Amino acid sequence: MTAAPAVRAAGLDRDEFAAWLRLLETPGLGRASARRLLAAFGAPQRVLAAGAGAWREVAGATAAAALARPAEVVDTRLQAALAWLDASPQHHVLALGDPLYPPRLLQTADPPLLLYVQGSLALLGADSLAIVGSRHATPQGLEDARAFARALGDAGLVVVSGLAQGIDGAAHAGALDSRAGTIAVVGTGLDTVYPKAHRALAARIAEHGALVSEYAPGTPALPENFPQRNRIIAGLSLGTLVVEAALRSGSLITARLASEAGREVFAIPGSIHAPQAKGCHALIQQGAKLVQEAADIVDELRGQRRPLAAPPAAEDTAPADADPLLDALGDTPATLDALQARCGWPTAALSARLLEMELDGAVARLPGGLFQRLHRG
Template sequence: MERDELAAWLRLLETPQVGRESARKLLAAFGSAQSVIDASVGARREVVALGPALALATAPDTLAALIAATAEWLAADADETRAVVTLGDPLYPAALLNIADPPLLLYLQGRVELLQAPSVAIVGSRNPTHQGTDNAHAFAAHLSRAGWPVVSGMALGIDGAAHEGALEGSAGTVAVVGTGLDRVYPRRHLDLAHRITRQGLMVSEYSLGTPALPPNFPLRNRIIAGLARGTLVVEAALQSGSLITARLASEAGREVFAIPGSIHSPQSRGCHALIKRGAKLVENAQDILEELQPGIAPAAAPAEPTRNTDPLLQALGYEPVSLDALGARTGWSATELNTRLLELELGGQVARLPGQLFQRIGHS
């Protein structure tokens, strides 16, 4: 993109009082960002309200610095692709054209070709159970190895586990973030963000320097849902933002998948609500592939693991359980239980949960 064109787009999108709806109407009427800026106030007033029509007559005080910073960012690293893609550009993802509110401009960093690839979104709780984290990682790794990039929002919890798993496969991952691409939020994911820029793709509709503002994250969910052929919810409470993503995916005509869990776990209730409303219950990644790729033969199933006969693991089951309940099931003393639980915890087979609860991890 030429600097003058970039300047016109940034002026249109970063001018106060000009929201996404007004910008879209102006672009439809005038054909390009530069034509919108060049039009008279009266001509713009025929398309939008007086406020945005007048606001565009004067460039924001911060515009020159933003243009310079964006141009510098685009040219900063010759070893990695950075781009700004606008609605109508050949690189703009066709999948987003079918959503209700397609972003007008996207900042990209990394493997830009992933923007056009058929993908699956994986979303869920920021405070998942250990089993939820393992599931997100395993599903994402399987999908990526099968050639499906995994889209998520780089939040803590399920999102981060999904990105990590997807990086283990060749298809990679797409992180749609709610800040400018020159910032990483949460900071705990700084290393993950750097790996995604090398092996996957970072995407944002927010200009450089945009901090982590609460309203931006629900908005970025529409891009996550819009990019993907289907959205998998791994764990979610009833009020989770992941359910917003699932709803947006359904409204866009995409598939919605959910992993069931314990009826006693708050983190499973959102998934159960989705299943009641028609989401497909999935138990493994192959269930998703069969839905999105009908007629494709399933991958060879792994050998059936030897049944674990550890009596404490059998007593634990796969739902959170208290020490008292384990004592009742096994007849063991609290001392014996604590000793053996610590061994299993150190061995990665048991997780210690808040409230003095324990949960078996995986299906060992």
């Protein structure tokens, strides 16, 4: 029997990829239910094989009914995604637990289960800083975003933003003139550019940086998706710089998510009379670091900029019943710090492996940051 062809850069065959898409793209299911099902049954194919009764027990009647219904949109998205992946060697998809999955994003509370990437995969693990701000920026704000992005890029920080009008676009443009490059995290499938005015900019980013989305090709610009992508912008980055923002702003959501993930938050001050400065001033009052030049950020992050260790090579990993990490875990729940002390793995590698084992049903995550080995019958 001929094996299904692999999906680029993910270590998935197409049947596995189809199972991921059914779990993630089924209308009415939702990310939280998908995570509960994966935690209970493991890989997506095992979830689908469990059946409606098991789905109902784990995720509730609404989620079970959604997954049981035929969904034409899933087939449409699958065909669009496969066509997109086949269109270029620079088109990739990464599943949670893949060795190439961004380590910093993996350490956040809600990492995407699948990531689509167009461009350089290497940038996803690089030292980076998010630059966000108003879509209705002032000329000075746009110039500040370009100048900071260019200077930070020349200092070796990849600039992450959201491809929106205003500050985001200026930050990407400035970073493209630097040596480090830029990552654009978008709220659509990567076969769509939104806003359309940024088509040329998106093409430059794809060539010299990376476009990233958790949404499958074929996903249009839906308003609810853009706040969700902010957690990815914050999660990929060592910190977030807010250039201009009103008091009620998506940029402040990104700053809050960065803070919740333990990342630094920076803000550029402005006139007390300018509406676009009020969000930055509020962040500074709440503890964000006031910055006047890029060097302020570079100096603040100096101690955090160290090479991220790659997870152990797949060929060096023992089978699940003789896994050295399971041996280190033993039969008593342990914290991440305790496991790190026992096995000596870097934090990023250890977190990636634990998530992979959790999805495989070998490890359970308990309240209080504890992990427990599960013995299979």
